[in-house]
Amino acid sequence: MNVTERPLVAKMRENYRYFGGLSLLYGIIFAFCLYKNMHGITFPICVAVTIVFAVLFLKKINYRIMKQSLPYIAGMILLSISTVFTSSFFLHFFNLAGIILLFFVFMIHQFYNDRDWNFPAYLKRIFILAGTVMESIPKPYAHGAEYLGGSKNKKNHIFIAIAIGLCIAIGSLCVILPLLLNSDIIFAKFFGEMLKYINFSTIFGIALTVVIGFTLSYAFFCGLCKYNFPEGKERRRKYYNPVIGITFTSVISFIYLIYCLIQIMYLFIGIQKGLPYDVTYAQYARTGFWELMTVGMINFVMVLLCMYLFQDHIAMKIILTIISGCTFIMLFSAAYRMMMYIGAYHLTFLRILVLWFLIVLALIMGGIIISIYKGRFPLFRYIMGVVSIMYIGLAFSRPDVVAAKYNIAHEGKLKVEDVRYMMSQMSIDVVPIIAGIDPRSDVDYTSKGIYENADNLEQSMYYYFSDIAQGNEGIFFRKANYSRIRAKLAADKYLELNDRGEEYDFEYGDYKY
Numbered sequence: 001m002n003v004t005e006r007p008l009v010a011k012m013r014e015n016y017r018y019f020g021g022l023s024l025l026y027g028i029i030f031a032f033c034l035y036k037n038m039h040g041i042t043f044p045i046c047v048a049v050t051i052v053f054a055v056l057f058l059k060k061i062n063y064r065i066m067k068q069s070l071p072y073i074a075g076m077i078l079l080s081i082s083t084v085f086t087s088s089f090f091l092h093f094f095n096l097a098g099i100i101l102l103f104f105v106f107m108i109h110q111f112y113n114d115r116d117w118n119f120p121a122y123l124k125r126i127f128i129l130a131g132t133v134m135e136s137i138p139k140p141y142a143h144g145a146e147y148l149g150g151s152k153n154k155k156n157h158i159f160i161a162i163a164i165g166l167c168i169a170i171g172s173l174c175v176i177l178p179l180l181l182n183s184d185i186i187f188a189k190f191f192g193e194m195l196k197y198i199n200f201s202t203i204f205g206i207a208l209t210v211v212i213g214f215t216l217s218y219a220f221f222c223g224l225c226k227y228n229f230p231e232g233k234e235r236r237r238k239y240y241n242p243v244i245g246i247t248f249t250s251v252i253s254f255i256y257l258i259y260c261l262i263q264i265m266y267l268f269i270g271i272q273k274g275l276p277y278d279v280t281y282a283q284y285a286r287t288g289f290w291e292l293m294t295v296g297m298i299n300f301v302m303v304l305l306c307m308y309l310f311q312d313h314i315a316m317k318i319i320l321t322i323i324s325g326c327t328f329i330m331l332f333s334a335a336y337r338m339m340m341y342i343g344a345y346h347l348t349f350l351r352i353l354v355l356w357f358l359i360v361l362a363l364i365m366g367g368i369i370i371s372i373y374k375g376r377f378p379l380f381r382y383i384m385g386v387v388s389i390m391y392i393g394l395a396f397s398r399p400d401v402v403a404a405k406y407n408i409a410h411e412g413k414l415k416v417e418d419v420r421y422m423m424s425q426m427s428i429d430v431v432p433i434i435a436g437i438d439p440r441s442d443v444d445y446t447s448k449g450i451y452e453n454a455d456n457l458e459q460s461m462y463y464y465f466s467d468i469a470q471g472n473e474g475i476f477f478r479k480a481n482y483s484r485i486r487a488k489l490a491a492d493k494y495l496e497l498n499d500r501g502e503e504y505d506f507e508y509g510d511y512k513y
Contacts, residue, residue: 008225016147023218030213040479044080072106082395087483088427122380133223140218242313256326292334347403400426413444431487465491
């Protein structure tokens with residue numbers, strides 16, 4: 001045994017039958033749920049199994065689930081369920097990222113006393129844990145080799161010998177078998193009849209997924225058990241002279257106050273007299289949006305750094321409060337501009353995402369203002385809670401559907417580009433909505449001239465629904481996804497009714513008979 005080995009890591013090594021067996025079983029379930037299927041109905045099953053196996057692991061090392069961990073578990077389950085209700089790649093990706101982050105924080109909370117950790121300390125430890133897990137990837141195999149090879153049990157030696165023999169046989173056949181197949185036509189034909197029922201690429205993919213699940217499971221808990229986080233008291237932060245911070249933040253806050261006054265006068269109140277003669281109100285509302293978002297994020301980082309780098313000073317707190325207050329006005333200005341732009345050009349997924357981000361950033365800035373005056377305020381957990389709750393709401397709302405319904409409800413007639421945008425840029429969440437559009441009565445072609453007409457759009461829609469119907473063939477239990485099933489049913493119905501001319505009832509989301 002390595003003298004530097006942590007006690008819990010040693011316990012995992014000594015109880016490899018339990019921990020290794022648990023990880024192998026997890027790897028098998030992991031492969032069943034996720035192999036070529038990251039958004040089917042088995043995805044939340046995999047997340048639930050991950051939580052159950054984590055509980056079993058904790059129980060074995062005499063750790064209990066803390067009540068404060070329950071919100072992290074609930075967030076993971078809700079995000080996994082929302083994955084099954086959408087076909088948006090964006091939501092799938094960030095749902096997965098959110099689940100991984102929540103699981104990391106959940107397990108860190110179980111192993112460490114994180115009550116007094118500040119925001120930078122929490123971020124640092126998340127990266128440390130990720131690095132420790134990567135470092136622990138060889139452990140399941142090193143511990144397994146020691147368990148099987150070091151035991152006096154003859155059965156283990158027989159098992160190792162059989163495993164090594166099989167590996168040598170498989171490696172040899174990779175070279176020998178192609179030579180034999182080329183040497184004799186009858187043998188090749190006979191073997192070809194046998195092999196046509198075996199999909200080696202699928203077998204290899206499933207086996208690789210099992211290995212990944214087994215390795216990550218064991219390595220993750222091994223990394224946790226190393227206790228690589230700094231123990232005892234936190235190292236004293238290096239504080240800088242607050243005069244430095246007061247000086248540069250005073251100048252910035254003065255500029256911000258002037259800018260916010262202009263926002264109130266010209267944008268919110270709507271005084272147009274002072275606008276340049278060649279700038280319309282709509283143009284003024286549109287310009288500067290992304291710049292304001294960027295400034296808002298810079299302010300978030302700036303205030304955070306000032307809180308942790310400079311010594312406490314009442315003047316500094318007041319100035320940071322002013323900057324935070326100006327940030328609220330800037331965020332409101334950005335949101336106001338975006339709402340005016342939406343009023344003219346309607347909704348898209350990106351515009352919904354932008355509005356969501358502005359609300360989240362405003363809530364985070366509210367937490368920062370509290371932490372300016374209350375040093376022990378749990379800012380990291382507050383931000384985690386705000387982002388988790390707001391993102392879960394966004395994920396379940398299916399933004400593409402919200403945008404499509406809004407645009408249809410707020411236009412007398414859709415433009416051709418609106419319909420084509422929905423078909424080409426939005427996820428298949430909107431397929432049932434597109435199925436309710438009549439290209440001959442619901443679409444305005446005047447902006448497209450003679451090059452676009454109802455026949456062209458109708459043909460494009462037919463091809464669109466044909467692709468949807470064919471691309472979602474064979475949806476069975478493991479890959480079942482609410483959005484894909486609805487899209488498949490709507491596409492099949494559209495193709496079936498296309499020649500009969502039956503009418504789709506958009507209001508109720510079904511067909512009239």
